[in-house]
Amino acid sequence: MVTGDVEPMSTTQRRRPELAAFLRSRRARVTPADVGMPPGFRRRTPGLRREEVAQLSGVGVTWYTWLEQGRPINASPQVLDAVARTLRLDQPEREHLYHLAEVPYEQDPPAAARAVGPEIQGVIDAVDPHPAVVYNARFDILATNRAYRDVFFTPQTANSGMGNALWTLFTVPEPACPLVFRESELPVMVATLRSSYGLHAGEPAWEDFICRLSEASPHFARLWRNGDVVPPGPRVKTFRHAAVGTMRMTSVSLSIHGLPECRIVVYQPVDEETSLRVARLRALMTQETTGTTTKNPAP
Template identity: 60%
Template sequence: MPPGLRRRTPGLRREEVAQLSGVGVTWYTWLEQGRDINASPQVLDAVARTLRLDPAEREHLYDLAGVAFAPGPEGHADSVTPEIQRVIDDLRTLPAAVYNSGYDVLATNAMYRRLFPAVDAAPPAERNVLWALFTARPCCCCMVNRDTELPMLVATFRGAYGRHVGEPRWEGFIRRLCAASEWFAELWASGDVAPPGERVKVIQHASVGNLHCTSQSLTVAGSPESRIVVYVPADAESHTRLDALRTLDDPLVGCTTHARPVSLERATQSRS
């Protein structure tokens, strides 16, 4: 936040809390004063995140506002259960993965690792869809239609970010990716927001050629900000190429100019 006028006490001003929470100053003033206003759980959660309240403090805020408190599961998942891993492993003919709301790749099946070998070869801290797409060479980016697909991904990511404003994990990732990619920084500064939706992704693969796939998302029970994403061929040619990909033990990473086996890519990552 800009420093503004000299502060008599440390902390956020009322206007700053309202701004960071996405509510009006007058409404927030009435909330502080205990007036009879309609406070939704979504708005109370936004205020709680701005003030960095712990679970007990968040529940107390609900009580003060006269809203029923319903504790939910942790939103930003870091892993999957063995049962969810088995679900995607049993999808033997289709690439499938589990993403959290920040596009971290939490789990993959064998076909996903063949379709997106760069993600599998990356260090654990960099197994993130946005990081992989924006830090790759433009020619080696797995998305052929990157000019339309990547802006939509950033807009969808911003939609999820609204539930995590101020969280160090999210803010740190955004800062690192802005520093690593000028294009991401430009898209992020635009402020565009979009809901998740079904789109045809054109995926380039140096081993089998381009594939047209749609991504289908399935919510994971008990983890509302995680989802199983399955890539389904959109045409017969892509179906044939995906079948050919199943037989590859060491698929190629990158474009046709810079392609190299994933085993070599993984070895390079381990040395860096």
């Protein structure tokens, strides 16, 4: 029976034994051959010895022994990283080590995704007739469904030279731009870009993209200097297409497990008129593809 005189275990008291067991189990699976060391003699287990882990990690044998024994010692991120490299921990194991050692963990910024697999492509294809696209944090277009291409791809946007939504919206002439009310909508998109930029400041790919777009579009350069930040979220936007006129749609962003900083954006008509115009546009695009014609293509 537990009485009121028994104090509950603290978080540290619970984590230290887990830390000790975790380090022992990871050490046991790394062989001397894995780290370029001779096997030696009289080795009771196939894994590394404590002194070998300490030597390879550049820490004292006594300090590492205390760490593996779960003693209440302080560990720096640099030392934990060295131990993690020696024990060949992958990213989830490294994060687990940090948590058990009660050291704040800062995850490395993920590399920008450049493509999606057939499963994600199947998801956005399944939401047709709603336009859907997969963006990464820079608004690179990773995948689209046919509805998205019918509504947003025009000869002018296709010739923009970049598979990036922001680049297209800022560099095509306004009459050819599918986005209406650019003065109010583009600042929000740039602020959304900046909300992701914080994780990637200084990275060559990001800095190059921002520099080139700033040179191509003084409008983008001015908005970027404003420093506004907003996260992605649902919005109602108005688009235009020469064949059917304007269309009002709401955009909904969905995160993708396994693709950090990527999102599926689905566009849905907000009124009956837009639904009819989207359907009419899809029919026109199908006729163009199949080579058939219609007497009244205009809305």
